[in-house]
Amino acid sequence: MNRGRVAWRWLLRRLGATVLTLLIVSVIVFAFTQALPGDPALVHAGADASPERVEQVREELGLDRPLPVQYLSYIGDVVTGDFGVSARDGRPVLDLIAERLPATLELAILSLLVAVLIAVPAGIFAAKGSGRLSGVLTSALTLTGLSVPAFWFAIMLIYVFAVQLQWFNAGGYVPLTVDWQANLALMALPVVATGFRRSAEIARFVRSAVLDVSTADYVRVAEAKGLTGRRIMRRHILPNSMIPVVTVTGLQMAEMLGGLVLTETVFGIPGIGRLIVDSIFARDFVVVQGCLLTAAVLVVVVNTLVDLLYTRLDPRITLEAAGV
Numbered sequence: 198m199n200r201g202r203v204a205w206r207w208l209l210r211r212l213g214a215t216v217l218t219l220l221i222v223s224v225i226v227f228a229f230t231q232a233l234p235g236d237p238a239l240v241h242a243g244a245d246a247s248p249e250r251v252e253q254v255r256e257e258l259g260l261d262r263p264l265p266v267q268y269l270s271y272i273g274d275v276v277t278g279d280f281g282v283s284a285r286d287g288r289p290v291l292d293l294i295a296e297r298l299p300a301t302l303e304l305a306i307l308s309l310l311v312a313v314l315i316a317v318p319a320g321i322f323a324a325k326g327s328g329r330l331s332g333v334l335t336s337a338l339t340l341t342g343l344s345v346p347a348f349w350f351a352i353m354l355i356y357v358f359a360v361q362l363q364w365f366n367a368g369g370y371v372p373l374t375v376d377w378q379a380n381l382a383l384m385a386l387p388v389v390a391t392g393f394r395r396s397a398e399i400a401r402f403v404r405s406a407v408l409d410v411s412t413a414d415y416v417r418v419a420e421a422k423g424l425t426g427r428r429i430m431r432r433h434i435l436p437n438s439m440i441p442v443v444t445v446t447g448l449q450m451a452e453m454l455g456g457l458v459l460t461e462t463v464f465g466i467p468g469i470g471r472l473i474v475d476s477i478f479a480r481d482f483v484v485v486q487g488c489l490l491t492a493a494v495l496v497v498v499v500n501t502l503v504d505l506l507y508t509r510l511d512p513r514i515t516l517e518a519a520g521v
Contacts, residue, residue: 211504215497222493223275227268229489230482237284237482271486280487285479290487293472298491300370301468303380304387304460305453311392312399313446319396320403320442321430324411339397339404351390351463358386368465387464391457395449402445406438413437440507447503454495 238255239246246254255261259270274281280290319339359367365386371379410416411434419429458470469488476484 226489281483307388308391312395315396316399320400323404324407410438451496451499
């Protein structure tokens with residue numbers, strides 16, 4: 198079959214699945230925000246508003262209509278790019294998301310980079326040392342990374358490197374486009390705090406994948422031909438063990454793009470996760486809906502990119518198979 202036709206069929210199928218996924222997510226998000234305690238009309242009108250004013254605002258926002266009608270109206274606005282207006286400051290929700298998204302994207306990308314740089318060597322070392330003291334120690338360290346609470350590790354980093362050694366600031370954020378040096382200095386601790394824990398999860402998959410591939414027939418043939426262990430690892434084992442590693446790495450990235458609430462809160466980073474939490478406490482449901490839908494779109498985009506990466510890592514995987 199022509200590769201162009203296969204690509205178009207895959208893209209159309211992926212687009213259909215994406216639309217269906219986002220519709221389901223929108224229903225869940227809408228139901229979730231409706232179940233939150235509080236009255237959105239009272240938030241918009243103000244705490245000191247009269248009951249008459251609250252009812253007037255409820256009518257203006259369409260909150261007096263049946264829920265299915267409210268949902269259809271909401272989806273119609275979203276399709277046209279209107280995510281609504283924040284009840285707290287009257288700003289468009291899209292503007293708030295665009296303002297906060299760069300910080301979350303930067304934190305997620307840098308944290309994933311640090312996680313991979315730690316996880317791949319650690320996983321390979323643990324696999325090569327399987328059954329020996331070195332492998333046991335490496336596996337114990339990765340298990341420790343999974344067991345340590347994220348918020349505790351972040352606080353310990355602040356205490357050691359910001360309070361005691363005073364190498365870094367305890368928190369804050371400067372946009373990368375304003376001052377890249379100050380930005381990287383402020384992002385160092387949150388990136389390490391997030392990346393270290395993520396590396397522990399990825400390292401376990403690297404170890405398992407490397408151990409599985411190491412027993413394959415083509416690896417035994419390469420050993421019989423006299424190839425060095427380093428060359429076998431680089432040319433045969435690693436390329437063929439990356440599929441599960443890429444899968445879990447993509448899932449990690451998708452999860453982080455949804456907002457790193459703990460990290461952003463502890464280090465004072467104005468990201469999407471912190472915006473969601475602040476909006477929930479402020480009963481600003483329109484902002485919560487917009488943030489959650491944006492996170493869902495990012496997750497779908499990451500999963501699509503992971504499927505495309507499969508076909509590059511393993512030529513045996515076609516777009517048809519990746520789209521199943």
